[in-house]
Amino acid sequence: MTEMMTGAAAEGAAAPRLAARTRRLRKVYRSAVAVDGVDMDVPEGAVVGMLGPNGSGKTTTIRMLLGLVRPTEGDVELLGQPMPAASELSLPHVGALVEGPGFHPFLSGRDNLLRLAAAEPLLGRRQVDTAVTDALERVGLADAAHRAYRGYSLGMKQRLGLAGALLAPRRFVVLDEPTNGLDPAGTREVRRVIADLHAEGVTVLVSSHLLAEVEATCTHVVVLNQGAVVAQGELDDLLESNSPTLLVSTPDGPRAVDALRDNRIPARLAPDGVRVDLSATTSSSVIETLVRADVAVEEARRERTGLEDLFARLTQAEPVEQDDVPLDRVPELMS
Amino acid sequence: MTTMIAPSELRLTRARVGLPRLLWAELRWIFRRPRTRVMLGLLAVIPVIIGIVLTFADGGPTGDADPPVFVTLASSALALPIGALTVLMSLLLPLAITNSSGDALAGEQANGTLRGWLLAPVSRGRLLLVKAFGVAVVGLVAAGLVGTTGVLTGLVSNGTDGLITLSGTTLPLLDALGRVAIAVGWVTVQLWALGAVALAISACTEHPMLVLATVLGGVIVSQLLLVFDSLAWLHPFLLPSSWESMINLVRDPIWWDGLGEGLVRAACYMVIGLSLAYARIVTSDG
Amino acid sequence: MQPKTKGIAVAVTGTTAGLVGLLVMTLPADADQEPELPELSATELVESALTAKAPAFEGTVEVTNDLGLPSLPALPGLGLANAESARIYHDGDDGARLSVQRGSTEFTAVTGPDGTWTYDSESNTATKYPGVDPTETVPRHGGLSDPARAATEIIDVLSDSSTVTIDGTARVADRDAYELVLTPKPSERTLLREVTVAIDAATKLPLRFEVMPNGSPEPVVSAGFTEFDVTAQPDELFAFTPPRDADVTTADPDKARKALPKHADPSQALDDVGEALGGSLSVTGSGWDTVLTGAVPEEAFAEAAERLNELGGPDGPPETTALDVLNQFGERFSEGGVSGTEFTTHAGTGVVTDDGRFAVGAVPRQVLIEALEQQ
Numbered sequence A: 001m002t003e004m005m006t007g008a009a010a011e012g013a014a015a016p017r018l019a020a021r022t023r024r025l026r027k028v029y030r031s032a033v034a035v036d037g038v039d040m041d042v043p044e045g046a047v048v049g050m051l052g053p054n055g056s057g058k059t060t061t062i063r064m065l066l067g068l069v070r071p072t073e074g075d076v077e078l079l080g081q082p083m084p085a086a087s088e089l090s091l092p093h094v095g096a097l098v099e100g101p102g103f104h105p106f107l108s109g110r111d112n113l114l115r116l117a118a119a120e121p122l123l124g125r126r127q128v129d130t131a132v133t134d135a136l137e138r139v140g141l142a143d144a145a146h147r148a149y150r151g152y153s154l155g156m157k158q159r160l161g162l163a164g165a166l167l168a169p170r171r172f173v174v175l176d177e178p179t180n181g182l183d184p185a186g187t188r189e190v191r192r193v194i195a196d197l198h199a200e201g202v203t204v205l206v207s208s209h210l211l212a213e214v215e216a217t218c219t220h221v222v223v224l225n226q227g228a229v230v231a232q233g234e235l236d237d238l239l240e241s242n243s244p245t246l247l248v249s250t251p252d253g254p255r256a257v258d259a260l261r262d263n264r265i266p267a268r269l270a271p272d273g274v275r276v277d278l279s280a281t282t283s284s285s286v287i288e289t290l291v292r293a294d295v296a297v298e299e300a301r302r303e304r305t306g307l308e309d310l311f312a313r314l315t316q317a318e319p320v321e322q323d324d325v326p327l328d329r330v331p332e333l334m335s
Numbered sequence B: 001m002t003t004m005i006a007p008s009e010l011r012l013t014r015a016r017v018g019l020p021r022l023l024w025a026e027l028r029w030i031f032r033r034p035r036t037r038v039m040l041g042l043l044a045v046i047p048v049i050i051g052i053v054l055t056f057a058d059g060g061p062t063g064d065a066d067p068p069v070f071v072t073l074a075s076s077a078l079a080l081p082i083g084a085l086t087v088l089m090s091l092l093l094p095l096a097i098t099n100s101s102g103d104a105l106a107g108e109q110a111n112g113t114l115r116g117w118l119l120a121p122v123s124r125g126r127l128l129l130v131k132a133f134g135v136a137v138v139g140l141v142a143a144g145l146v147g148t149t150g151v152l153t154g155l156v157s158n159g160t161d162g163l164i165t166l167s168g169t170t171l172p173l174l175d176a177l178g179r180v181a182i183a184v185g186w187v188t189v190q191l192w193a194l195g196a197v198a199l200a201i202s203a204c205t206e207h208p209m210l211v212l213a214t215v216l217g218g219v220i221v222s223q224l225l226l227v228f229d230s231l232a233w234l235h236p237f238l239l240p241s242s243w244e245s246m247i248n249l250v251r252d253p254i255w256w257d258g259l260g261e262g263l264v265r266a267a268c269y270m271v272i273g274l275s276l277a278y279a280r281i282v283t284s285d286g
Numbered sequence C: 001m002q003p004k005t006k007g008i009a010v011a012v013t014g015t016t017a018g019l020v021g022l023l024v025m026t027l028p029a030d031a032d033q034e035p036e037l038p039e040l041s042a043t044e045l046v047e048s049a050l051t052a053k054a055p056a057f058e059g060t061v062e063v064t065n066d067l068g069l070p071s072l073p074a075l076p077g078l079g080l081a082n083a084e085s086a087r088i089y090h091d092g093d094d095g096a097r098l099s100v101q102r103g104s105t106e107f108t109a110v111t112g113p114d115g116t117w118t119y120d121s122e123s124n125t126a127t128k129y130p131g132v133d134p135t136e137t138v139p140r141h142g143g144l145s146d147p148a149r150a151a152t153e154i155i156d157v158l159s160d161s162s163t164v165t166i167d168g169t170a171r172v173a174d175r176d177a178y179e180l181v182l183t184p185k186p187s188e189r190t191l192l193r194e195v196t197v198a199i200d201a202a203t204k205l206p207l208r209f210e211v212m213p214n215g216s217p218e219p220v221v222s223a224g225f226t227e228f229d230v231t232a233q234p235d236e237l238f239a240f241t242p243p244r245d246a247d248v249t250t251a252d253p254d255k256a257r258k259a260l261p262k263h264a265d266p267s268q269a270l271d272d273v274g275e276a277l278g279g280s281l282s283v284t285g286s287g288w289d290t291v292l293t294g295a296v297p298e299e300a301f302a303e304a305a306e307r308l309n310e311l312g313g314p315d316g317p318p319e320t321t322a323l324d325v326l327n328q329f330g331e332r333f334s335e336g337g338v339s340g341t342e343f344t345t346h347a348g349t350g351v352v353t354d355d356g357r358f359a360v361g362a363v364p365r366q367v368l369i370e371a372l373e374q375q
């Protein structure tokens, strides 16, 4: 499972420290198996995106990670501490927004945060007030701070939840669908907040259905499907290993395809050029072949398949029609 | 602690929020809740209303409008508060405490606010402690308000004399106030017993209304069962069976038997309620 | 899994503890214990009971009667089997105080240096009794009595016609007591099996008496202390100052009972019937088969009927006549040239003849009719 890490492990003596780690994690509800044998690693300092279709067990995994739900089987370590046994040690350093924001409708946003902050061990009595003000400013709610939560819009509620997760200095922040209900500006702000946290060295675990967001903000991803991890690792590695394709821009597409096929290199005409499968060959031999065949090459660029494609492949029960790349090797690579 | 430490350098230390801070936050939350305020306001006004009715509707008790306590001066600073407590004990005071218990766990669970404190973290045992404390304070405040406005109304309408007991003796003011204080304390303990049971139910559900319906239903059914002599064997197990003993505080000397029994019964209910609530809260998924 | 185990352990422990607590409360303190007491002969015990002087004490008294009277159809749920409780304080001398609890009202009687007073909180009346001990009037009035006094009277009246034995010991009101049993001699024709009187070992004061009928293990009348503490009592308990606004009257000793309040209690209606008969009463026999006979005055029934109509309220049954009153309670009979209505209770029988006479006693009907025929 940790194959993606082996490269790093081989280089340095010490394996990267983990902000969270689960082993054989399993949760069975009366009616269904929600999480089934999840081994997940969240490296310290990373921004880990958690992907998976609805009901794939993301929230349940997060809730077990935070000690809100007791696993049926398996172990959880949070900041190096066993959960939930040592939650008093780890949780003060963890901020979380789980299953949407939860606040009292009759209190103002600020009072809601004050109530939350009262229970934060890392905030001294005198720090509470400034911590709340800072958190509200950070999520752009300073103006609405004194309005009752009841009157908040969906996005404002979500922002308040985010503020709750950021009340105290954190080492690890867990966000379950933080962009749910946010407008584009809000989404951008969340992206900015995550980037800031990342810059401060805070580990972030963020579950989301917005693949573009994940692609833009995360360094690592974990993909869950039906309660099991189907892929995890650094985002770049995953996308890289996924579909080695070379996109060749040429004024003479059909001839390029013919030339490549003559040399048993799979290729296909695409609107923006010629797409060449690199799984059995290298970029240099492709270019060499084309040059030899006298095809003018304007540009050749290794192309990554989008997260979108990867996600679809990993999480769909039957592989969809994909005529360009044979991707059925990917799961083996990853697990 | 200085504020700017790079997160990765933070060492994990066992940090705990002091209990008073949590209790204070809980109380602030409880007493800012509009529902609590309305409830308490209502409770405070009722003795005044009873006092006014008793003062102006002279001619004494008739058929269906019996005052709570049959003494010469039902609107005195002795009989009015104790009578009001007795009357309110049959529904409104249990409603207040149950309402508070229902909001404490079920309501918080429904709002999704419980996990905010669990993640802070507040251990589950402490959480129950804080919640039980909040409910207990609501009970004391509710009973205390009824007692206070009852005494004040009695003093306004009848002054400091006329503190007549059922036994025909007239008490000095201080003695009468002492008895009202005992009544308030006693009612508070009964409310705690209800509150503990309500907390146990509250820990099992997300619906505060369910807590309300179950506990009030239980109170009403118990009071109904008490009417049937054929169920006498069951009566000692029913919490409301000692509630009529309150009138013994208006006798001179006070009859303590029923009152003492009521305290023991309430304590038993409290032990049962709190242990079930604890068991549920430490095992449940939050 | 550990928290689960812990949770279950806490739940089971707590619930068990609470339930045991509730259960323990329902059990009498040590009812089944039979304390060891020095041997005493029955005569010695009767002697010391009759001469015992009450110490200063306070106690709670509970009276239950299960006479088995038919309950009134007009008043469902208000059977005649009822329990009343009262508190008694005694200063060890002449001072006594009795408080009878009647729902949310109270009847208080105080005897002390200032004389004797009664106070009824329902009507807010205070009555002064020159030279009358109200604790004497109260038992007859409310069916409730100071068990010590009542038991002493019973021993006094019945000991000649009874076999008196000591049947072991008992715990009454958390005190050690002898169980004195009075069994009617074979010559007595009574419906009662025996009367047991528990006598306090220390003070020789009767703590409880129970009247047992034939053919039932349950006493028809039982009066006793549920709590009895021998301690000095404060003086102010035996003084009484009528409260502001109370109706204060001074009672004519003879009419004292008339001044006492009438309660909305059907047994009261029957009592009043008897009360109205006072003048024409005569006693036949003695001991267990004593029979009271007399003539029935019309007004008594009229009054009783009126009382019943009051109780029925506006929605109650239509006007009740004197005959209806009889038929509601009794059964028709005709024997040896006497016909009338018979009333049966667990403890005794009463007849009202068609020619307007009546007889009551803890005896079968036959004995009543003999008594009527003797006159």
Ligand SMILES: Nc1ncnc2c1ncn2[C@@H]1O[C@H](COP(=O)(O)OP(=O)(O)OP(=O)(O)O)[C@@H](O)[C@H]1O
Binding pocket: A029, A030, A031, A032, A033, A034, A035, A052, A053, A054, A055, A056, A057, A058, A059, A060, A061
């Ligand atoms: N309290 C519960 N009781 C019973 N089943 C549950 C419970 N919570 C979750 N499940 C089940 O567990 C599975 C995983 O749920 P989970 O909420 O973890 O999914 P998710 O990945 O967060 O989905 P989404 O993207 O919709 O948020 C689902 O099939 C769900 O029905």
Ligand SMILES: [Mg+2]
Binding pocket: A058, A059, A060, A176
């Ligand atoms: Mg989810």
